[in-house]
Amino acid sequence: MTEIVYQLRNLAKEYAGRRVLDIDFLDIYRGEVLAIVGPSGSGKSTLLQLLNFLESPCQGTITFNGEVYHSARLPSLEVRRRVTTVFQRPLLLNRTVWQNVFYGLALRNSPEREQRARQALNQVGMLDAAHQGALSLSGGEGQRVSLARAIALQPQVLLLDEPTANLDPYNIRKIEDIIKDLNRDQQVTMVVVTHNIFQARRLAQRVAFLMEGKLIEVASNPAFFESPQDARTAAFVAGDMVY
Amino acid sequence: MITDFSEIITLSLRVSGIALFFSTLLGLPIGALIGLYRFPGRKLVVALLYTGMGFPPVVIGLLVYLLLSRSGPLGSLGLPWLPELFTPGAMIIAQTIISFPMVAGFTMAAILAIDPQLRQQIRSLGASEWQIAMTLLSEVRLGVIVSIVAGFGSIISEVGAVMLVGGNIAGRTRVMTTAIVLETRKGNFDLALALGAVLLGLTFLANLIMLRLQGKVLD
Ligand SMILES: Nc1ncnc2c1ncn2[C@@H]1O[C@H](COP(=O)(O)OP(=O)(O)OP(=O)(O)O)[C@@H](O)[C@H]1O
Ligand SMILES: [Mg+2]
Numbered sequence: 001m002t003e004i005v006y007q008l009r010n011l012a013k014e015y016a017g018r019r020v021l022d023i024d025f026l027d028i029y030r031g032e033v034l035a036i037v038g039p040s041g042s043g044k045s046t047l048l049q050l051l052n053f054l055e056s057p058c059q060g061t062i063t064f065n066g067e068v069y070h071s072a073r074l075p076s077l078e079v080r081r082r083v084t085t086v087f088q089r090p091l092l093l094n095r096t097v098w099q100n101v102f103y104g105l106a107l108r109n110s111p112e113r114e115q116r117a118r119q120a121l122n123q124v125g126m127l128d129a130a131h132q133g134a135l136s137l138s139g140g141e142g143q144r145v146s147l148a149r150a151i152a153l154q155p156q157v158l159l160l161d162e163p164t165a166n167l168d169p170y171n172i173r174k175i176e177d178i179i180k181d182l183n184r185d186q187q188v189t190m191v192v193v194t195h196n197i198f199q200a201r202r203l204a205q206r207v208a209f210l211m212e213g214k215l216i217e218v219a220s221n222p223a224f225f226e227s228p229q230d231a232r233t234a235a236f237v238a239g240d241m242v243y
Numbered sequence: 244m245i246t247d248f249s250e251i252i253t254l255s256l257r258v259s260g261i262a263l264f265f266s267t268l269l270g271l272p273i274g275a276l277i278g279l280y281r282f283p284g285r286k287l288v289v290a291l292l293y294t295g296m297g298f299p300p301v302v303i304g305l306l307v308y309l310l311l312s313r314s315g316p317l318g319s320l321g322l323p324w325l326p327e328l329f330t331p332g333a334m335i336i337a338q339t340i341i342s343f344p345m346v347a348g349f350t351m352a353a354i355l356a357i358d359p360q361l362r363q364q365i366r367s368l369g370a371s372e373w374q375i376a377m378t379l380l381s382e383v384r385l386g387v388i389v390s391i392v393a394g395f396g397s398i399i400s401e402v403g404a405v406m407l408v409g410g411n412i413a414g415r416t417r418v419m420t421t422a423i424v425l426e427t428r429k430g431n432f433d434l435a436l437a438l439g440a441v442l443l444g445l446t447f448l449a450n451l452i453m454l455r456l457q458g459k460v461l462d
Contacts, residue, residue, distance in 0.1 A: 054363045077369070084367050085364070091360055091364035093365075103368060103378075
């Protein structure tokens, strides 16, 4: 039996009275990689923010590890710490690369901090830049440090918002390998937002298509790509969608 | 002569130093609170702060004067811990009131300039509300240092308020600025110029020290 990590029910988020996310039903399973695809502005990043409990929904519930949360019941710090996000833009602290990766570990007083930070930096190929100021990194380097900072925490759930958007093909493959390894070896549950259909295909066990805040289709890989049920999904996958 | 000279400088530094300590103690948390959190009445506090930053120091001197004078509301109460007029304590009060809006205002501005998403990222890394606040403050450490320098600049070179509440009493409340005014009026341009040079040098030195500090914090 597959365990469910997240159950989203009747979940909505509004900004200034405009509904930007409206999900009736979505389950996320333990140890899976779920890809979220969809046009720009369809609410992908907003969904990740709700999953990380960074924003609270205006309606509906998120059940996480069997506990029900909603706008009037937010998870404790300890629960929140099981989830972390790699943001679309690398938002690094004005400190060294090392201190950035060390940051979340220090907050938690994690054991073996040094070793975990070093290992994470090594994994993304940024160990040599450990003592460089993080704000002086290039876009792609920043993105890799941002990923290292998240995986060092060994979260139960890792949310990735366009993790390879600024990277060259070599580094894209490297990051994708890290994601696959984490999922295979440590059963980290992952939600990956990507614009890249091929990346979704390479990484995910299931794919969800989001459009104007609504879930149009959720299907397993490769059925999602090969036999989409909804005409809009088919158009999006084929690159024919106009938006 | 020389002892007068160094006495004046020492008193200036002591008064402004203590005032700066209090205005940082007061201004930093206020600036941080307004910068970090939304709460009812926040707009009003911001408006008051901006007013405070642009408030003519001499008027603050006047208000402190009225407040502390024996016939004033506080003077007549005879509170023992309140300094009397024409003492360094009175000058410290005036300078604290002049400079804390600077410290608070610049700290607030520095925090508001932070990318709002950075806060989300910090939260996402597992920071508690308190840890988020401390991390954001450390992100704007340069702005905080600058706010303190600005506060120092606003009081070390101020004349009107210290003249009013201090009274420019030789050996007791005579600071550099009030001494310069007096010596110039008396035609003692040498002494006035010398004090002016020290004042200039001090502000320069303060900025230099702060720059050094900034470098250290960054490493
Ligand atoms: N903090 C906010 N305040 C107001 N509107 C917001 C906010 N965050 C997101 N929105 C709006 O919500 C909608 C969905 O935004 P979101 O960032 O989730 O889209 P996205 O699918 O991630 O897009 P992209 O692929 O371009 O990153 C957009 O129209 C956006 O303008
Ligand atoms: Mg987005």
